[in-house]
Amino acid sequence: MKFRRILFQGDSITDGARGRNDDLNHILGHGYAYIIAGKLGYELAENRPLFLNRGISGNRVSDLYARWNEDTFSLKPDLISILIGVNDAWRIVNGEPGGATDRFERAYRLLLEETREVLPAVGLVLCEPFILQVAPIATKWEAWQERMPRYQEAVRKLADEFGAVFVPLQAVFDDACKRADASYWIWDGVHPTAAGHELIARQWLAVVQESHLAIL
Numbered sequence: 001m002k003f004r005r006i007l008f009q010g011d012s013i014t015d016g017a018r019g020r021n022d023d024l025n026h027i028l029g030h031g032y033a034y035i036i037a038g039k040l041g042y043e044l045a046e047n048r049p050l051f052l053n054r055g056i057s058g059n060r061v062s063d064l065y066a067r068w069n070e071d072t073f074s075l076k077p078d079l080i081s082i083l084i085g086v087n088d089a090w091r092i093v094n095g096e097p098g099g100a101t102d103r104f105e106r107a108y109r110l111l112l113e114e115t116r117e118v119l120p121a122v123g124l125v126l127c128e129p130f131i132l133q134v135a136p137i138a139t140k141w142e143a144w145q146e147r148m149p150r151y152q153e154a155v156r157k158l159a160d161e162f163g164a165v166f167v168p169l170q171a172v173f174d175d176a177c178k179r180a181d182a183s184y185w186i187w188d189g190v191h192p193t194a195a196g197h198e199l200i201a202r203q204w205l206a207v208v209q210e211s212h213l214a215i216l
Contacts, residue, residue: 002047002215002216003123004049004078005049005076007077007079008081009081009083009084010055010083010084011057012055012056012058012191013031013083013192013200014031014032014033014053015029015053016030029053031192031197032192033055035201036205052075054075060084060107061085061103061107064107064111065107068114078123079122082125085104086190089104089147089148093140093143104154105154105158109161112161112162123213124163124165125165125208125213126167127204128155128167128169130186131148131186132174132186135189156168165211165212165213167203172203173185176199180195
């Protein structure tokens with residue numbers, strides 16, 4: 001199957017300050033989605049793949065689910081790439097009302113179940129949420145370290161359960177810290193720098209393009 005409509009979904013990491021109009025100069029934002037779209041769009045120009053970005057800053061999995069009709073199903077994508085989780089953890093770690101209960105895995109599974117029901121042939125790419133020990137999250141590092149590995153394992157498990165491609169990201173960020181300090185890659189422990197987005201894009205391409213969901 002050729003994947004002609006590729007949709008990136010998630011929070012601010014995916015959003016990348018993307019445009020909200022038809023200005024093609026800004027519509028994909030300035031993050032990993034833009035880098036992936038630029039490389040594959042150039043290499044596969046004859047097939048004219050369409051890359052879409054509907055990441056929204058601050059989103060949790062439950063926020064994705066709430067807008068999934070408008071921002072996913074209505075777009076009829078052939079492949080959906082999801083990177084989500086840090087805001088779910090953020091609200092719990094910081095004791096915010098939105099984190100009163102942990103809905104991450106439950107809401108994620110519900111979203112994937114409905115996606116398989118509505119778009120049974122769609123390709124799914126689930127990206128691992130990640131963090132690095134940089135302020136401000138470093139001040140509550142133990143709580144983050146207790147929460148994030150659970151989310152990472154949940155995403156890996158859901159990928160297996162729903163036949164998705166899993167893109168591991170925590171290990172590649174950890175390895176990158178051997179080359180430069182953590183803040184070089186993720187300036188606040190959550191949001192990648194330009195170099196961090198390049199790292200995500202390279203890992204995504206290395207995994208997805210060697211999988212059964214390779215974009216051709």
